[in-house]
Amino acid sequence: MARTTSRCGTVRRTAATPAAAVSAVAAAAALAAAPAGPAFADQAPWRQVHGSPEDGGSFTAVAAAGPDAVWAFGDDSAQNAGATWIHRWDGDTWTRETLPEGWTVEPDTADASAEDEVWAAGGTPEGDAVVLHYDGESWTAPQIDPALAPTGLAAVGDGTAWMLSRPVDGYDRAVFFDGDIWRDYPAPSVFQAVSAAGPDAVFAAGIRDRTAAVDRWDGERWQPMEVPGVELPPGESDAVFTDVLARSADDVVAVGHVFWKDGDDENHYRPLLARFDGESWSVEKGEESGTYDKVADDGDGGLWVVKDGWNPTMVHIAADGTTTGQPLSDEKYDLSTGALDAVPGGGAVVVGTAFEQGDPDVFTDYGFVYGTGPWAAGGAGS
Numbered sequence: 001m002a003r004t005t006s007r008c009g010t011v012r013r014t015a016a017t018p019a020a021a022v023s024a025v026a027a028a029a030a031l032a033a034a035p036a037g038p039a040f041a042d043q044a045p046w047r048q049v050h051g052s053p054e055d056g057g058s059f060t061a062v063a064a065a066g067p068d069a070v071w072a073f074g075d076d077s078a079q080n081a082g083a084t085w086i087h088r089w090d091g092d093t094w095t096r097e098t099l100p101e102g103w104t105v106e107p108d109t110a111d112a113s114a115e116d117e118v119w120a121a122g123g124t125p126e127g128d129a130v131v132l133h134y135d136g137e138s139w140t141a142p143q144i145d146p147a148l149a150p151t152g153l154a155a156v157g158d159g160t161a162w163m164l165s166r167p168v169d170g171y172d173r174a175v176f177f178d179g180d181i182w183r184d185y186p187a188p189s190v191f192q193a194v195s196a197a198g199p200d201a202v203f204a205a206g207i208r209d210r211t212a213a214v215d216r217w218d219g220e221r222w223q224p225m226e227v228p229g230v231e232l233p234p235g236e237s238d239a240v241f242t243d244v245l246a247r248s249a250d251d252v253v254a255v256g257h258v259f260w261k262d263g264d265d266e267n268h269y270r271p272l273l274a275r276f277d278g279e280s281w282s283v284e285k286g287e288e289s290g291t292y293d294k295v296a297d298d299g300d301g302g303l304w305v306v307k308d309g310w311n312p313t314m315v316h317i318a319a320d321g322t323t324t325g326q327p328l329s330d331e332k333y334d335l336s337t338g339a340l341d342a343v344p345g346g347g348a349v350v351v352g353t354a355f356e357q358g359d360p361d362v363f364t365d366y367g368f369v370y371g372t373g374p375w376a377a378g379g380a381g382s
Contacts, residue, residue: 046314046326049371050087050094051354053364057085059351060338061120063112067091067345067375071134073107073120074338078353078365081106081125086132086139089375099139105130109163110339113155119177121150121163131163131182144182148173152194154202162202162217164191188215188222193243193254201249203276205241205256212239212256212272214281227274227281233260239272243294243340245303250278255292255305258285271307273317294340296348299373304348309337314350314372328370332357335368347373 050072051059059074068091075082084103087094107120116136121144123129128146131153132139149166156162164187165173174187188194190206190213197203200219207213210232214225230239237260244254254274261267271286286292292315294306301319306312311334313325328335333354340350349371356364370376 046328046350046370046372047376048368049349049376050089050369051367053356053366055366056364057082057367058106058338058353058365059087059367059369060353061107061110061122062339062341062349062351062369063110063118063120064341064343064349065112065115065118067343067347069112069115070343070349070369070371070375071097071110071112071118071120072349072351072367072369073110073122074351074353074367075104075106078355078367079363084132086120087369089369091375094369097139100141103130103141105132105141107132109150109153111153111155111161113157117155117157117159119153119155119161119163121153123149129165142177142182144175145173145184148175151191152204154194154196156196156199156202158199160199162194162196164188164194164204166191186222188217189213189224190215190241192241195244195246195252197246197248197252201246203244203246203252203254205244205254207238207240210238212241212254212274212283214241214244214252214254214274214276225276225281228283230258230272230283230285232258233262236261241272241274242291245295245297247297250276252276253295253303255295257291273305293337294350296340296342298348299342299344299346304340304342304372306337306340306350309352311335312337312350314370330354333365343371343373343375345375347371347375349376 057076058078059072061073064070070089072087076085086097104124105122107122110120112118118134121131129148131144152164154162159179161177163175172187175182176185188204192206194204202217204215211229215222239258241254241256246252256272258270269291271292274283290308293309296304303317305315307315313327315325317323337352351369
């Protein structure tokens with residue numbers, strides 16, 4: 001699946017203030033007070049495994065190929081554009097990867113199909129698109145069209161990969177890595193997220209005509225799928241899928257939210273959870289306020305979901321439908337999540353940036369990594 005930042009883009013210090021939060025992180029910060037679910041009964045709790053005020057920086061994307069191969073992507077500044085940094089968990093310690101000098105790309109999306117097939121993509125402060133690749137030995141930046149605006153990336157598992165982009169000059173854009181180079185390819189009609197279960201089972205999710213939508217690549221072309229619509233309130237409103245997970249060609253999950261603005265100009269959100277069983281899609285709209293931003297496999301037939309990207313709740317939906325939740329919180333910091341991924345072998349990982357509350361003389365914002373499952377319980381540290 002694609003491991004991406006939220007629909008609202010990267011959050012930096014300016015977005016942590018009350019005035020900016022409504023505009024820059026409306027689908028997240030405005031919902032921070034959503035009620036939490038019951039305490040965990042079936043899964044190990046989430047715990048911070050990396051990051052500190054002394055380290056600083058920010059994390060905006062994540063990819064995991066195994067319990068000893070987890071990469072957190074971002075840059076070395078939480079307040080401003082900085083130098084690219086990539087931190088790796090190798091099963092014993094976190095280390096900052098050695099990168100070519102001068103890289104300033106902040107990855108917004110990442111994926112890994114193996115320890116030697118890791119991808120990340122994002123933009124530079126100048127607005128140029130950059131894709132990064134790790135082959136098991138070193139990081140390189142293969143050539144792509146710098147005009148692209150990466151939104152989702154999926155490593156297929158056969159040495160190929162897909163990357164989606166926001167429209168460029170009014171045209172939908174997507175590129176495909178064929179094992180040698182990135183090529184322009186037909187683009188889906190939605191671009192918020194992408195996930196691949198195989199070469200002929202690639203799913204893109206997002207919004208089309210104000211409603212949540214999914215397209216499928218069948219090996220030859222992108223085809224819009226029939227997804228039941230959700231009832232939208234009158235006036236300014238829409239429904240969107242912000243992430244998609246393809247566990248197989250007949251087991252696909254998409255998450256997102258319904259948004260509307262009432263007569264008092266107040267924003268409202270309800271979470272969306274959709275499932276495809278190989279025959280048809282079903283869509284459930286939650287009753288409680290909030291957004292479902294990210295989704296990952298739990299390794300046991302269930303799901304991990306990030307509910308509300310600002311001071312989030314990590315929701316676990318077991319295979320039998322039992323739902324529990326654990327809020328991620330800090331007395332001194334507001335937490336903004338950037339990306340979520342399953343960790344092969346059990347567990348999951350979520351990354352983001354912690355913004356110091358109030359107005360201190362010197363900000364100590366920093367990138368964080370939280371984990372759950374066996375990989376995170378073995379003494380991971382910062």
